[in-house]
Amino acid sequence: MKTTRAAFVPLLTAACLLAALAGPGSAQRQPRRAPDVVQSSEIYDTCKTLASAEFAGRLTGHQGYAAAAQWAAGRFKAWKMKPAFGRDNYLQGFPAPYTLVDEADMTLLFPGKADDGAETIEEVKLEAGRDFLPLLFTDSGRNEAEVVFAGWGISAPELGYDDYAGLEVKDRFVLCFRGTPDPADLRFEDHDQHRVRMKTARDKGALGVVYIYPEVSANPNGDRLPNFTPAEISEKTADLLFKEKDLTADQVKKSLFAYKRPLSMTLSARMRYGVVARHFPAGVGYNVVGWIEGRDPSLRNECVIFGAHLDHCGRHMGLLFPGADDNASGSATVMEIARAFARSGRKPRRSVVFVLFGGEEMGLLGSKHFADNLPSRFKTVAAMFNFDMTGAGDGAFCGVSAEPAAVKEAIEAANRQVNIVRGVRIIRRVGVRSSDFAPFFLKGIPVASFASNGPHLAYHQPGDTIYRINPDIMADIARVAFRAGLRLADL
Numbered sequence: 001m002k003t004t005r006a007a008f009v010p011l012l013t014a015a016c017l018l019a020a021l022a023g024p025g026s027a028q029r030q031p032r033r034a035p036d037v038v039q040s041s042e043i044y045d046t047c048k049t050l051a052s053a054e055f056a057g058r059l060t061g062h063q064g065y066a067a068a069a070q071w072a073a074g075r076f077k078a079w080k081m082k083p084a085f086g087r088d089n090y091l092q093g094f095p096a097p098y099t100l101v102d103e104a105d106m107t108l109l110f111p112g113k114a115d116d117g118a119e120t121i122e123e124v125k126l127e128a129g130r131d132f133l134p135l136l137f138t139d140s141g142r143n144e145a146e147v148v149f150a151g152w153g154i155s156a157p158e159l160g161y162d163d164y165a166g167l168e169v170k171d172r173f174v175l176c177f178r179g180t181p182d183p184a185d186l187r188f189e190d191h192d193q194h195r196v197r198m199k200t201a202r203d204k205g206a207l208g209v210v211y212i213y214p215e216v217s218a219n220p221n222g223d224r225l226p227n228f229t230p231a232e233i234s235e236k237t238a239d240l241l242f243k244e245k246d247l248t249a250d251q252v253k254k255s256l257f258a259y260k261r262p263l264s265m266t267l268s269a270r271m272r273y274g275v276v277a278r279h280f281p282a283g284v285g286y287n288v289v290g291w292i293e294g295r296d297p298s299l300r301n302e303c304v305i306f307g308a309h310l311d312h313c314g315r316h317m318g319l320l321f322p323g324a325d326d327n328a329s330g331s332a333t334v335m336e337i338a339r340a341f342a343r344s345g346r347k348p349r350r351s352v353v354f355v356l357f358g359g360e361e362m363g364l365l366g367s368k369h370f371a372d373n374l375p376s377r378f379k380t381v382a383a384m385f386n387f388d389m390t391g392a393g394d395g396a397f398c399g400v401s402a403e404p405a406a407v408k409e410a411i412e413a414a415n416r417q418v419n420i421v422r423g424v425r426i427i428r429r430v431g432v433r434s435s436d437f438a439p440f441f442l443k444g445i446p447v448a449s450f451a452s453n454g455p456h457l458a459y460h461q462p463g464d465t466i467y468r469i470n471p472d473i474m475a476d477i478a479r480v481a482f483r484a485g486l487r488l489a490d491l
Contacts, residue, residue: 038340041471058311065314085375210232231275291352293351307386309331310358321462326389337481340478385449389456395421399427401446430442
């Protein structure tokens with residue numbers, strides 16, 4: 001963890017929040033029940049706009065994402081949010097290389113024999129978006145090669161585990177699952193990062209990693225490696241490859257968990273895979289940031305942050321990934337909270353900051369950049385509220401820092417008026433599958449992260465459209481967070 005002053009100052013603020021909440025007369029300082037300034041119809045319209053084809057799936061670095069960021073900045077300006085980066089400048093730029101996949105095809109080739117003994121090849125052509133997808137940081141290339149199965153795709157001899165031991169992968173496609181042999185063993189955590197797994201396979205001479213997922217889903221979270229063409233296939237497709245072993249993908253995965261040792265194998269099938277992709281190394285992403293200044297001169301340089309990632313996965317091979325639930329819904333929730341503050345006319349003692357992050361799908365690029373480069377006027381972050389996939393279901397869940405108790409108590413008090421949060425868990429650590437609260441948590445800043453209870457169907461698929469969104473759940477989450485955030489900012 002990078003050690004900065006910001007890593008320590010929030011702890012003092014956390015203690016102050018706890019003391020303020022528990023101290024004498026705290027009941028008099030709690031805000032009166034505010035009128036309902038959150039509108040479900042407007043939050044739905046915001047989500048619908050962000051998920052529209054106009055913004056081309058909001059891939060960070062692409063012009064579609066830049067247009068979405070400009071649109072959101074325009075809304076902040078209309079609501080009289082202060083710009084964070086000078087006159088009329090709501091945008092904080094950061095490097096965001098990206099890739100567009102124009103074409104891709106994949107065919108499985110199975111050897112066999114005819115009745116007369118002649119060798120045959122059965123070709124099974126796969127459908128993009130259903131049976132397979134390129135990983136969205138792929139290079140261009142076309143190859144036909146053997147397929148080898150390498151368990152979790154982990155080479156960690158220092159931990160006594162190596163899926164590649166005795167396996168020849170040079171000029172072959174490496175088939176594997178995403179995960180680790182023991183999820184409870186945190187020593188493997190770094191090996192579960194896409195970037196680590198890809199580099200391991202590439203360094204061993206593989207043509208590409210081919211993940212097995214229950215369903216294929218778009219994934220831009222990785223680095224482009226020259227002459228490396230990673231992809232993913234569905235479990236149903238993988239069943240065709242394991243059939244010669246009288247196994248299914250599900251059986252193989254369960255065996256990996258059960259035995260916790262490599263079960264690597266060569267397969268008789270070959271894979272013909274071609275992809276045409278364009279890489280843009282000079283891409284720029286943006287965080288969209290507006291704020292309301294606190295009324296207390298002694299506290300206005302402290303802030304409560306409301307944040308959500310604005311980006312999604314873009315448009316590739318003619319397939320649009322709208323990202324309505326992930327995460328136009330979370331962005332719409334933050335924007336509605338900003339509008340609620342503007343409507344209410346309430347200026348709490350501390351400042352409140354609203355951030356739409358770019359690059360979450362690429363590895364938390366925007367939130368890491370913002371946490372490391374806070375606008376200079378903010379000396380302390382009292383709390384950070386995160387919203388990721390708040391659009392599907394009829395309830396919500398929230399993760400929250402263990403300390404200070406003030407954050408959890410503020411959320412529970414707000415929820416007693418709304419009754420939408422079904423459970424609150426304590427966040428004690430972050431892993432490789434985290435969200436935008438993680439960079440703040442790692443700096444010692446108290447965090448809370450909201451999500452709806454789903455089901456979150458069509459995750460990272462073209463079917464994640466506005467038609468799956470429940471406006472009332474977004475509005476109720478916004479109501480809870482607005483009241484809780486106002487309470488904390490007013491302590």
